[in-house]
Amino acid sequence: MRYIGNKTRLLPFILDAIDTLGISPAVAHDAFAGTASVGRSLKARGWRVASSDLMTYSYVFQRAYVVAGRIPAFRKLRAGDATLRRALRSPTLRSRAEERGGTALHAIAEFLEAWLEPDCGFMSSEFSPAAGGRRMFFTEDNAARIDAIRRKLFEWRRDGLIDEDSYFLLLAALIEGADRVANTAGVYAAYMKQWQPNARRQLEISPEMPISGTPKSSAHLADAVAVARDIGRIELLYVDPPYNARQYSGYYHVPEIIARGWFEQRPTPQGVAGLVGIGRQKSAWCSRNTVALALDELLAASGARHVLVSYNSEGLLPGDELTAILASASVNGEVRTFGQEYKRYRADSDRDGRRYSGDRVKEMLHYARLR
Ligand SMILES: C[S@@+](CC[C@H](N)C(=O)[O-])C[C@H]1O[C@@H](n2cnc3c(N)ncnc32)[C@H](O)[C@@H]1O
Known part of the structure; x- marks a missing residue:
């Protein structure tokens, strides 16, 4: 799916970093799963994955691409x-x-x-x-x-x-x-x-084949911190939060409605775009005032041995602040950073007043050893 922050094209970069760091497959928490692209490829490499996100469509993707393990016979x-x-x-x-x-x-x-x-x-x-x-x-x-x-x-x-x-x-x-x-x-x-x-074009339905033969993974429609607390000791926490003030619930309300369905509870779309109430799906990672605390809380709640944080160079949390938070959570005060330039996902065009322009952006991957 076309999705802001979708890591499909950056998977080789992320997987290479995991290899370079010598982290072997065990249990991973893909805490901000979105399209489930990362959890899915970790699963294909033998990881047992717990994934989480606030959005129902993401839960659907997690169930389909991370949890489902065999082709149904119907x-x-x-x-x-x-x-x-x-x-x-x-x-x-x-x-x-x-x-x-x-x-x-x-x-x-x-x-x-x-x-x-x-x-x-x-x-x-x-x-x-x-x-x-x-x-x-x-x-x-x-x-x-x-x-x-x-x-x-x-x-x-x-x-x-x-x-x-x-x-x-x-x-x-x-x-x-x-x-x-x-x-x-x-x-x-x-x-x-x-x-x-x-x-x-006419609507097409092309289901993906489930990845089989790996240990049972789990999907969660919940806040990353709550899930981190629940799953306890694990090997790897992968953090790929929203980078800016755009709430996903306001940008993807139509897939959200399709995911939830409208048969038991009919939503009331409002305004030109037909938005529906977002309430509990509002993310603390989308505000400059709360993002640092959100990262602190997640690191404190997680029982992971290793953490990898994807963040881009234009995010709400400045790079030095992000690495300082990671350093204070790490066992040795060290943070290692990998960087890769890539072509920006564009849903609109350059205009006066926007915070960035051009087609290139730098995606950073920060690593710390937590315990
Ligand atoms: C950058 S996207 C993740 C993209 C994903 N890695 C992919 O490849 O598709 C950020 C995701 O974080 C989710 N999110 C925002 N706040 C969250 C929270 N507190 N807990 C869990 N997920 C959250 C959003 O719904 C969104 O799907």
């Missing part, structure tokens, strides 16, 4: 849903599923994507121009597809027809698919006034 679902059972007999569906990869997960994805009737519901009326709506986050057709798939996933889970791994694998695929056709410049704080080429 036996109960096939037995319990007659429409699906009929569709699965179709040679067209079977050959499309084969082209996608041939597993039961691919067949279900094909069913959701191409066989389910689009159905005008909450997403259509609130986030597309259907029924006279103003918000242009999705075309009417794609919003109705999201509506139909989200409802189906809710019903399958409510009726006990799919297990939790399957539910989260498919829900993660829906959130990622919706993001690819969202009519935005990358974040959901605003929609584009004209339909962008990506938004005109």
